[in-house]
Amino acid sequence: MRLLNGAIAGIALAGALAVGFFSVRGAPALGSFLDPAHGVWSVARTAELPREQAVALGGLGAEVEVRYDDRGVPHIFGRTDLDVYRALGWVHARDRLFQMELTQRAVAGTLSELAGARVLEVDRTARRQGLALAADAKWKALSADSPTRQAVEAYMGGVNAYVRAMRPEDVPVEYRLLGRTPREFDPRDTYYLLARMALTLAWQDDELQRGAIEAVIGPEAAAALFPVDAPIQEPIEPVPGRASARYAPGAIPAPRVPDPTAVADARAWRGLLDPSARDADGMLRTRGEGVVGSNNWAVGPARSASGHALLSGDPHLQLSLPSIWYEAHLVVPGVLDVYGVTLPLGPITPIGFNRDVAWTATNTGADVMDFYRETVDDSLAPTRYRVDGAWRPLESRVEVYRDPSGRVIATDTLHRTHRGPMSRSAVGFVSTRWTALELSDEGDAFRRASRAASAAEWYAAMEAYRAPAQNFLVADRGGHIGIRSTGRYPLRPGDGRGDRIFDGSSSASDWTGDWPLARYPQAVDPAQGFLASANQQPIDPSVRPGYLGWNWPAPWRAMRINSILRGERGMTPDKMRLAHTDPRSELVSALLPALANAVGVAKTAGRLDAETAEAHAFLEAWDQRFDVGSKGAVLFDAFNSALVRGTWDELVLPGEDRRVATPNSMLLVRLLGDSGSVWWDRRATPAEREDRDAILVASLREGWQSARARWGNDPTAWQWGLVRRANVRHLLFLPGFGREGLPVQSGPGTLSPSEASGTHGASWRFVVELGPEIRAWGTYPGGQSGNPASTRYDDRLTQWQRGELAPLRTPAAADGLPDSLTSARLTLRPESPR
Amino acid sequence: MTTASRVAKFAMIVGAMAAGTWFVGWWTVPVIAAVWAIVDRTDRTLPLRAAGAGIAAWGLLLAAQLPGGSLERLAIAVGTAMGVGALPLVVLTLLYPALLAASAAGLVRALAAR
Numbered sequence: 001m002r003l004l005n006g007a008i009a010g011i012a013l014a015g016a017l018a019v020g021f022f023s024v025r026g027a028p029a030l031g032s033f034l035d036p037a038h039g040v041w042s043v044a045r046t047a048e049l050p051r052e053q054a055v056a057l058g059g060l061g062a063e064v065e066v067r068y069d070d071r072g073v074p075h076i077f078g079r080t081d082l083d084v085y086r087a088l089g090w091v092h093a094r095d096r097l098f099q100m101e102l103t104q105r106a107v108a109g110t111l112s113e114l115a116g117a118r119v120l121e122v123d124r125t126a127r128r129q130g131l132a133l134a135a136d137a138k139w140k141a142l143s144a145d146s147p148t149r150q151a152v153e154a155y156m157g158g159v160n161a162y163v164r165a166m167r168p169e170d171v172p173v174e175y176r177l178l179g180r181t182p183r184e185f186d187p188r189d190t191y192y193l194l195a196r197m198a199l200t201l202a203w204q205d206d207e208l209q210r211g212a213i214e215a216v217i218g219p220e221a222a223a224a225l226f227p228v229d230a231p232i233q234e235p236i237e238p239v240p241g242r243a244s245a246r247y248a249p250g251a252i253p254a255p256r257v258p259d260p261t262a263v264a265d266a267r268a269w270r271g272l273l274d275p276s277a278r279d280a281d282g283m284l285r286t287r288g289e290g291v292v293g294s295n296n297w298a299v300g301p302a303r304s305a306s307g308h309a310l311l312s313g314d315p316h317l318q319l320s321l322p323s324i325w326y327e328a329h330l331v332v333p334g335v336l337d338v339y340g341v342t343l344p345l346g347p348i349t350p351i352g353f354n355r356d357v358a359w360t361a362t363n364t365g366a367d368v369m370d371f372y373r374e375t376v377d378d379s380l381a382p383t384r385y386r387v388d389g390a391w392r393p394l395e396s397r398v399e400v401y402r403d404p405s406g407r408v409i410a411t412d413t414l415h416r417t418h419r420g421p422m423s424r425s426a427v428g429f430v431s432t433r434w435t436a437l438e439l440s441d442e443g444d445a446f447r448r449a450s451r452a453a454s455a456a457e458w459y460a461a462m463e464a465y466r467a468p469a470q471n472f473l474v475a476d477r478g479g480h481i482g483i484r485s486t487g488r489y490p491l492r493p494g495d496g497r498g499d500r501i502f503d504g505s506s507s508a509s510d511w512t513g514d515w516p517l518a519r520y521p522q523a524v525d526p527a528q529g530f531l532a533s534a535n536q537q538p539i540d541p542s543v544r545p546g547y548l549g550w551n552w553p554a555p556w557r558a559m560r561i562n563s564i565l566r567g568e569r570g571m572t573p574d575k576m577r578l579a580h581t582d583p584r585s586e587l588v589s590a591l592l593p594a595l596a597n598a599v600g601v602a603k604t605a606g607r608l609d610a611e612t613a614e615a616h617a618f619l620e621a622w623d624q625r626f627d628v629g630s631k632g633a634v635l636f637d638a639f640n641s642a643l644v645r646g647t648w649d650e651l652v653l654p655g656e657d658r659r660v661a662t663p664n665s666m667l668l669v670r671l672l673g674d675s676g677s678v679w680w681d682r683r684a685t686p687a688e689r690e691d692r693d694a695i696l697v698a699s700l701r702e703g704w705q706s707a708r709a710r711w712g713n714d715p716t717a718w719q720w721g722l723v724r725r726a727n728v729r730h731l732l733f734l735p736g737f738g739r740e741g742l743p744v745q746s747g748p749g750t751l752s753p754s755e756a757s758g759t760h761g762a763s764w765r766f767v768v769e770l771g772p773e774i775r776a777w778g779t780y781p782g783g784q785s786g787n788p789a790s791t792r793y794d795d796r797l798t799q800w801q802r803g804e805l806a807p808l809r810t811p812a813a814a815d816g817l818p819d820s821l822t823s824a825r826l827t828l829r830p831e832s833p834r
Numbered sequence: 835m836t837t838a839s840r841v842a843k844f845a846m847i848v849g850a851m852a853a854g855t856w857f858v859g860w861w862t863v864p865v866i867a868a869v870w871a872i873v874d875r876t877d878r879t880l881p882l883r884a885a886g887a888g889i890a891a892w893g894l895l896l897a898a899q900l901p902g903g904s905l906e907r908l909a910i911a912v913g914t915a916m917g918v919g920a921l922p923l924v925v926l927t928l929l930y931p932a933l934l935a936a937s938a939a940g941l942v943r944a945l946a947a948r
Contacts, residue, residue, distance in 0.1 A: 002947050003944065005940060005944055006940065006941055006943075006945060006947075007944075009936075009937045009938075009939075009940030009941040009943075009944060012937035013938050013940075016864075016930070016933045016937060017861070017864070020860065020930075020934070021861075031859075031860040031930075032860060034860070034926065035855060035859070035860040036895035036896045036898075036899065036927065037855050037856040037860075037895050038859070038860075039860070040908070040912055041895075041905065041927065042899065043908060044899040044904065044907075044908045045898075045899050047907075047908075173908070173911070173912060177912070177916075734915040735914050735915055735917075736910060737911050737914075737915060788911040788912075789904050789907050790904075791904065791907075793907070
């Protein structure tokens with residue numbers, strides 16, 4: 001018996017020790033993981049900032065004081081900018097270390113070394129994109145005495161000092177779940193961060209999508225449905241004397257019926273696209289339609305109640321926890337005093353303000369990426385490519401992918417032409433030229449701009465900014481407001497357009513130069529007294545022709561902002577705040593009159609059934625607001641979805657139930673002007689010839705039925721907040737680390753656009769009043785800490801959901817922040833000489 | 835042995851396990867239990883008491899994390915991410931040292947009796 005007990009105890013002990021020391025099936029080794037002193041639980045010990053802390057930080061020239069305010073925002077006071085950047089690196093590392101690692105690895109294509117072979121394809125894509133090589137080149141191009149290089153080195157010195165001094169309880173929980181440990185960073189990693197920005201905002205492979213669309217409906221129809229110029233013009237650069245959007249007339253040619261070859265072509269083209277480019281319904285996504293929608297606007301003194309310029313920023317991005325942004329205030333008396341949102345991994349403030357100037361951005365979405373079909377000497381192992389009849393050598397390199405143990409899990413041979421990375425595809429070898437891959441120094445532009453004393457100085461500092469192109473809006477204390485779509489815009493041969501794949505065998509296909517600065521979309525102190533942008537086509541081509549891009553997002557948001565601003569002579573910061581979550585949509589205003597007309601026609605003709613009449617009465621009673629509790633919004637959304645489905649059925653490949661792409665809602669509105677267009681006719685009902693009104697009425701009926709099936713037969717119980725919800729997911733999509741299903745006031749075409757996945761939204765909202773003393777308010781969806789045990793991990797989410805903003809503290813000196821608003825004090829001291 | 839001295843000994847072992855975990859590492863729990871079993875060969879309930887000491891020691895250490903941040907928030911996040919839930923994760927954290935301590939004490943007792 002004793003022997004048996006001993007054997008059982010021995011086996012149990014061996015098993016417990018085995019799972020304690022070794023990782024089993026990807027789960028962390030239990031001993032060190034559960035250890036309450038050093039394991040995952042110890043993370044709770046460091047979740048909140050210590051009230052008082054002093055730390056020795058090597059490389060500092062003098063003491064740096066950090067005061068965390070009541071919102072957990074560090075106000076960093078130093079004697080030199082390099083000291084302040086070093087302190088920012090330390091502060092970033094303490095709060096967001098894992099996020100920094102993930103950002104760097106995503107660009108470098110080394111996520112497999114952290115998370116294993118399951119993310120190998122993500123790494124392969126990253127290395128094919130070539131952003132890490134471009135970032136390395138940009139870093140190498142900086143001279144040793146470059147102020148930017150020094151700033152970045154100081155910043156990364158702070159990061160690495162933190163990493164080297166980490167105690168077990170400082171190791172972020174994500175590392176523990178992955179069974180990994182933090183490592184030090186390289187200064188060039190800041191340029192990986194900038195590359196990541198470019199990837200998020202300026203990667204546009206629409207031309208590949210265009211190939212699939214043309215194969216299905218023919219080139220003429222494709223050109224009309226995905227046009228170079230937006231059919232509705234509400235440009236960023238104001239048109240003097242114009243007080244409303246311009247609706248450009250235009251016909252949409254009939255689609256062709258695809259033959260088997262065309263269907264195969266469409267599928268081949270579609271295979272080239274990143275699967276993440278699909279929307280919730282599995283259809284390829286049309287750029288800028290309902291998914292990401294940044295806004296910014298500013299009013300001059302004549303339109304503000306206080307007589308001071310006001311600026312509002314509302315950049316929309318993928319929502320995540322921790323948030324993409326980290327708020328910080330950097331002060332070096334007489335040199336630098338910048339407050340705003342920084343990006344962990346770099347000492348830059350892309351959006352923010354100083355004592356004189358405020359700035360913010362929306363994405364320009366210009367076409368800055370072209371594809372070239374290359375002719376190579378060997379389709380299996382190419383070494384040369386042909387240009388102008390002569391062979392040129394390909395630049396080739398072998399990429400090695402490793403797992404966390406260092407084992408090689410894959411290798412790729414990648415090639416480059418003089419244009420950029422070349423990859424093999426179903427349609428042959430295609431090389432890519434992209435402004436983000438070419439030499440530029442955005443870090444230096446941001447660094448200098450943060451010191452500007454006026455809007456004019458700010459724009460001068462940003463002249464060297466190249467990618468990703470942004471609609472930078474600026475306001476200053478002198479009452480000036482300005483906007484410029486800043487970036488590098490290539491000049492192309494021929495008609496100048498870039499919405500096609502070029503012939504790589506001719507050098508005549510190559511870019512011939514760049515747009516001069518004077519040609520950029522821009523405006524300063526316009527007569528209308530306000531400026532706004534919302535990703536729409538920046539210049540009305542009827543005023544100033546020129547190819548800047550194609551397939552522009554609909555200007556519904558721009559129209560709504562401008563409508564609010566045009567009607568306002570006494571703008572206040574609070575009215576600016578309310579506009580962030582304004583519940584009205586110009587898309588609704590464009591669609592509902594046509595629906596009412598169609599219902600009227602059907603009624604007169606005796607074709608309106610009782611169910612559709614009931615649905616229309618319900619919709620007519622709707623106040624056209626996308627409030628969380630709205631019921632009519634539920635029906636409108638269902639109607640709109642049915643209308644899109646019913647109208648664009650020609651874009652569905654035979655045997656499939658998904659469109660190859662969805663035209664912009666502007667095209668749907670344009671089509672409303674042609675009641676007999678063949679596009680209204682449903683291919684699934686060959687015996688019938690439907691027209692516009694028939695489809696509108698049928699869509700209402702289908703929407704009503706689908707809404708009742710999905711949300712219940714009693715429409716008075718519907719709630720828009722149950723339909724559209726924000727899903728703020730963790731960077732690793734870890735369940736439990738994200739916050740999902742948050743009702744938010746947003747809808748199609750509103751300033752806060754939404755789509756079914758709920759994964760995108762306002763990443764930072766702020767308002768600045770540029771009076772004698774600057775005043776500002778802001779919030780973002782998340783919190784300053786990356787530690788899920790911290791109250792500062794998600795403490796701003798409720799405020800963000802409600803569309804509220806918090807006052808931003810802007811002390812000019814360390815003792816300028818009252819004790820009542822100080823949550824923690826950190827003193828960073830130079831290390832004493834040994 | 836009086837109840838008071840039994841309690842004192844138990845508390846001492848709990849303290850040793852907690853200190854061992856804090857200053858050295860988690861694996862000191864079975865080592866301390868084994869040493870205890872060598873020293874106290876007569877106690878037939880020792881594996882059970884070793885398990886209790888393990889639970890108490892790690893329970894104390896868990897409680898020590900409370901002032902820093904929210905253990906509950908962390909348990910929910912990590913428990914959900916691991917697919918086990920918050921409470922089971924806490925229970926697992928307490929049962930693991932119990933298993934280590936009980937099995938080490940039981941093994942030593944069995945070996946010592948031969």
